[in-house]
Amino acid sequence: MAGGTHVKKLLLRVLDGDAGVPPPIWLMRQAGRFLPEYRAVRTQAGSFLDLCYTPELAATVTLQPVERFGMDAAILFSDILVIPDALGQSVRFVEGEGPVLEPVRDVQALAQLTTARVESHLAPVMETVRLVRRDLSDDVTLIGFAGAPWTVATYMVEGSSSRDYAQVKGWAFGDPEGFERLVSLLVEATTIYLCAQIEAGAEVVQLFDSWASVLPEDQFRRWVIKPTREIVAGVRARHPTIPIIGFPRGAGLLYEAYVAETGVNGVGLDSQVPVAWAAGALQGKVAVQGNLDPIFLLRGGEGMRQAARNILTALGSGPLIFNLGHGVLPATPPDHVAELIALVRETGVRETGVRETGARETTVRATGAGRG
Numbered sequence: 001m002a003g004g005t006h007v008k009k010l011l012l013r014v015l016d017g018d019a020g021v022p023p024p025i026w027l028m029r030q031a032g033r034f035l036p037e038y039r040a041v042r043t044q045a046g047s048f049l050d051l052c053y054t055p056e057l058a059a060t061v062t063l064q065p066v067e068r069f070g071m072d073a074a075i076l077f078s079d080i081l082v083i084p085d086a087l088g089q090s091v092r093f094v095e096g097e098g099p100v101l102e103p104v105r106d107v108q109a110l111a112q113l114t115t116a117r118v119e120s121h122l123a124p125v126m127e128t129v130r131l132v133r134r135d136l137s138d139d140v141t142l143i144g145f146a147g148a149p150w151t152v153a154t155y156m157v158e159g160s161s162s163r164d165y166a167q168v169k170g171w172a173f174g175d176p177e178g179f180e181r182l183v184s185l186l187v188e189a190t191t192i193y194l195c196a197q198i199e200a201g202a203e204v205v206q207l208f209d210s211w212a213s214v215l216p217e218d219q220f221r222r223w224v225i226k227p228t229r230e231i232v233a234g235v236r237a238r239h240p241t242i243p244i245i246g247f248p249r250g251a252g253l254l255y256e257a258y259v260a261e262t263g264v265n266g267v268g269l270d271s272q273v274p275v276a277w278a279a280g281a282l283q284g285k286v287a288v289q290g291n292l293d294p295i296f297l298l299r300g301g302e303g304m305r306q307a308a309r310n311i312l313t314a315l316g317s318g319p320l321i322f323n324l325g326h327g328v329l330p331a332t333p334p335d336h337v338a339e340l341i342a343l344v345r346e347t348g349v350r351e352t353g354v355r356e357t358g359a360r361e362t363t364v365r366a367t368g369a370g371r372g
């Protein structure tokens with residue numbers, strides 16, 4: 001085990017390939033509408049994008065779940081759609097409806113977009129990162145993030161959330177050279193953005209590819225794996241040791257190729273991924289993150305406890321970051337989150353009889369994960 005391991009934060013050690021006992025836990029969308037204190041700040045901010053671009057308020061809502069529940073990580077409060085906004089596309093969030101963008105559907109429309117202003121436009125987000133790092137306790141990790149190019153492109157091309165992805169898939173399948181120009185623009189902007197987050201204090205970054213599930217194999221390789229690999233390489237060129245988590249939601253059997261070919265240190269599993277399969281096929285290569293179905297958290301009770309234990313049993317002896325398979329749903333009772341965290345933190349207690357600092361500092365070298 002590397003020297004100084006005992007001082008490194010638990011979540012970072014797991015991304016190095018250690019098994020944390022108990023595993024670190026955070027939840028996708030842990031800051032959001034299920035928390036009354038979020039709704040209060042959200043009202044104060046006005047629009048959702050105003051909240052993302054007001055550092056004091058964005059830092060406050062980033063810290064809220066950590067203060068209430070004591071997660072092992074805070075995730076920067078922002079959105080994946082700040083990138084199209086920074087590129088010059090019109091982006092709005094309509095109450096009760098979700099994002100609305102002026103669609104970009106061909107190469108001509110790309111002329112209005114530029115990466116030149118990404119850093120200056122997103123400077124408030126970096127200020128949020130600095131404020132959070134200043135206020136975060138020493139054992140909590142700050143996760144920065146961005147949308148992966150494919151998922152961000154779905155919103156840019158469809159102009160909103162979509163049912164069938166007909167426009168974006170039509171462009172990608174029918175005019176791959178043209179669509180490649182949009183994806184290249186996103187690779188460049190995302191690399192700039194993630195590097196800036198790291199320079200401001202993010203200790204891990206996650207790429208959300210929420211709509212990776214809608215592409216057939218060859219298209220998945222071209223529009224999910226390839227741009228992700230380029231971003232990972234671009235970020236590592238400037239920050240060689242930064243841990244990167246990829247979340248290709250719904251990738252199915254293609255999770256293996258994603259892990260083998262992108263260079264990520266950790267992979268987010270959606271709830272459908274069989275945990276026993278992930279233990280054998282993925283966890284020997286990278287840390288895994290997930291994958292409780294958000295509905296179990298919403299409903300709570302014995303169902304939630306059993307589902308969480310299944311994950312801990314299958315994946316808990318290797319590098320695991322406990323999380324959901326997708327974001328916290330707005331109707332989730334906060335008490336259920338507190339109960340889930342308590343349950344995860346009991347992991348290893350009964351087996352070893354150790355608790356307290358002893359248990360939290362016990363790590364077992366489990367894999368060759370973590371090439372950083």
Ligand code: CP3
Nearest residue numbers: 028029030031032048075076077078079080098208210327
């Ligand atoms: O996880 C966190 O707590 C950090 C903040 C965060 C948000 N969005 C805040 C948010 C993160 C990491 C995201 C990522 C994001 N945004 C994704 C990828 C993850 C996923 O859920 O699949 C996607 C696809 C988006 C795009 C997006 N943002 C949509 C489609 C919507 C509208 C739907 C909805 O849930 O309302 C948003 C809005 C959004 N982003 C909200 C929050 C808290 C709710 C807006 C509000 O408070 O009015």
